[in-house]
Amino acid sequence: MTSLTAAPPVQAAPAGARIDRDSVRAFVDTHIMPVADAYDRRGAVPEEIQERIGEAGLWAPFYPAALGGQDLDLVTLGQVHEEVGRGCSSVRSLLTVHTMLSWALLRWGSPAQIEQWAPSLATGAVRGAFCLSEPAGGGSDTAGIRTTAVQEAGGWRLNGRKKWITGGQRADLFLVFARTETSVIALLVPRRSPGVRVIPLEDVLGTRASLIAELEFDDVRLGPDALLGPSSFASGMVLSGTLDLGRFSVASGSVGIVQGCLEASAFYTAQRTVGGSKLRELQLIRAKLTDMVTDVRAARLLCHQAGLLKDAGDPATIMATWVAKYFASTAAARHSTEAVQIHGANGMSADFPVARLYRDAKVMEIIEGSNEIQRITIADEAYREWAL
Amino acid sequence: MSEYTTAQTQILSFIEARFPQASIETGQDIFSLGYINSLFAMELVMFIEKTFGLTIPNDELRIDNFRTVEAMADLVARRSVPVSVD
Ligand SMILES: Cc1cc2nc3c(=O)[nH]c(=O)nc-3n(C[C@H](O)[C@H](O)[C@H](O)COP(=O)(O)OP(=O)(O)OC[C@H]3O[C@@H](n4cnc5c(N)ncnc54)[C@H](O)[C@@H]3O)c2cc1C
Numbered sequence: 001m002t003s004l005t006a007a008p009p010v011q012a013a014p015a016g017a018r019i020d021r022d023s024v025r026a027f028v029d030t031h032i033m034p035v036a037d038a039y040d041r042r043g044a045v046p047e048e049i050q051e052r053i054g055e056a057g058l059w060a061p062f063y064p065a066a067l068g069g070q071d072l073d074l075v076t077l078g079q080v081h082e083e084v085g086r087g088c089s090s091v092r093s094l095l096t097v098h099t100m101l102s103w104a105l106l107r108w109g110s111p112a113q114i115e116q117w118a119p120s121l122a123t124g125a126v127r128g129a130f131c132l133s134e135p136a137g138g139g140s141d142t143a144g145i146r147t148t149a150v151q152e153a154g155g156w157r158l159n160g161r162k163k164w165i166t167g168g169q170r171a172d173l174f175l176v177f178a179r180t181e182t183s184v185i186a187l188l189v190p191r192r193s194p195g196v197r198v199i200p201l202e203d204v205l206g207t208r209a210s211l212i213a214e215l216e217f218d219d220v221r222l223g224p225d226a227l228l229g230p231s232s233f234a235s236g237m238v239l240s241g242t243l244d245l246g247r248f249s250v251a252s253g254s255v256g257i258v259q260g261c262l263e264a265s266a267f268y269t270a271q272r273t274v275g276g277s278k279l280r281e282l283q284l285i286r287a288k289l290t291d292m293v294t295d296v297r298a299a300r301l302l303c304h305q306a307g308l309l310k311d312a313g314d315p316a317t318i319m320a321t322w323v324a325k326y327f328a329s330t331a332a333a334r335h336s337t338e339a340v341q342i343h344g345a346n347g348m349s350a351d352f353p354v355a356r357l358y359r360d361a362k363v364m365e366i367i368e369g370s371n372e373i374q375r376i377t378i379a380d381e382a383y384r385e386w387a388l
Numbered sequence: 389m390s391e392y393t394t395a396q397t398q399i400l401s402f403i404e405a406r407f408p409q410a411s412i413e414t415g416q417d418i419f420s421l422g423y424i425n426s427l428f429a430m431e432l433v434m435f436i437e438k439t440f441g442l443t444i445p446n447d448e449l450r451i452d453n454f455r456t457v458e459a460m461a462d463l464v465a466r467r468s469v470p471v472s473v474d
Pocket of ligand 1: 097130131132133137138139140141163164165167204206367368370371372
């Protein structure tokens with residue numbers, strides 16, 4: 001586990017090196033931390049950083065070596081997304097949606113689909129995005145999606161709109177959920193397909209640089225090979241399974257936000273003098289840091305447990321992931337508020353990272369299952385288990 | 389107890405543990421109980437894959453293979469590759 005007091009390493013791991021928490025921490029400290037606030041203000045993660053992520057092998061390290069990955073286990077993947085989230089939630093969001101598409105392809109794709117897309121997804125030559133939400137639904141209300149896929153001779157015809165698509169401005173391949181007469185299916189939609197229109201969404205409160213877009217699908221013709229996974233009763237599993245992994249990534253990224261708040265607050269309060277005392281000497285300030293330390297460790301352990309269960313293929317991972325995401329995202333919102341408070345007026349300034357952490361943390365309570373939906377799901381589980 | 393019966397017992401125990409209020413027979417249509425959502429369907433597939441050490445391909449993810457405990461045990465028997473002894 002990362003020491004709270006360790007000095008940040010200055011050297012990033014060379015390309016091709018084994019990915020682990022420490023190598024990614026070094027990568028983030030070298031390539032992301034110094035520029036995150038600047039590109040957050042501009043509203044776009046620079047292409048150069050996205051390319052560096054590819055060079056570091058971070059787009060899909062859980063892929064087998066034969067497909068260009070490192071066979072990375074999901075516990076370590078969670079640590080990678082935590083470290084990236086500590087540096088910048090916009091970058092972590094891009095990783096999350098790319099991970100969701102890449103994982104869904106590996107889990108549900110046909111051999112031909114995997115051969116076509118996986119190697120480029122591993123390097124990041126092709127970037128993925130996840131498209132469920134719509135202007136009028138599809139967020140909490142996944143049953144309410146209106147985008148339609150009609151099967152016709154030679155494949156599928158797609159019509160509809162998707163909104164809030166992270167990475168949508170840049171992605172090359174979209175995982176689009178659409179309604180058929182009988183179920184909701186997943187389709188792989190290349191950006192260059194005729195009839196796809198990408199409209200950038202700007203000035204979002206949090207994860208401002210995550211290249212969010214609205215997408216329009218106007219009579220998009222797709223081949224039969226666009227269908228990912230089953231179209232039958234099990235098609236819902238593609239959605240549930242992909243959201244589960246996204247939730248795990250967001251939970252891990254939220255741990256990173258709390259860690260970022262802790263590091264920024266410890267640094268600031270050790271420098272800042274108020275009324276002749278360093279802030280760090282004031283009991284009320286110390287109490288806030290204590291709560292950050294406690295919660296970041298608890299949240300990290302919950303993510304670790306969810307990751308272990310994923311690696312074991314244990315269905316208990318689904319509820320463990322809900323709990324981890326609920327705890328970690330609410331902790332991120334709580335502690336980013338306190339981190340801004342600790343910084344006083346400086347906390348409102350774009351010169352200090354806590355303002356960005358605060359805005360980004362709010363997003364974590366909304367995406368991949370909002371807090372309300374998490375509470376409903378976790379309570380359902382509680383009643384199922386204990387109200388015999 | 390045959391492998392087939394053991395598989396039935398394990399699958400039944402998993403479903404009963406998730407829905408303690410339900411009383412389920414091995415030949416009963418679990419979808420008719422009204423409990424099954426896509427989350428549980430995913431848990432069920434993960435449970436079968438982990439417990440019996442197999443991967444269920446897309447073309448076997450048909451509703452009829454999961455309708456009853458018996459159908460799921462049939463699926464397990466079909467997908468389990470016997471170890472050849474030379
Ligand atoms: C920065 C950002 C990035 C995003 N990226 C993506 C992406 O890449 N792909 C994608 O598909 N979507 C994306 N989304 C959309 C996101 O998944 C949805 O915003 C989220 O699921 C919530 O849905 P909604 O916005 O439609 O809210 P609604 O469903 O309209 O809900 C509004 C409010 O009502 C609450 N609510 C809903 N149902 C209930 C209930 N039964 N009981 C009590 N309260 C309830 C919700 O919790 C919420 O607080 C993104 C959103 C943001 C903000």
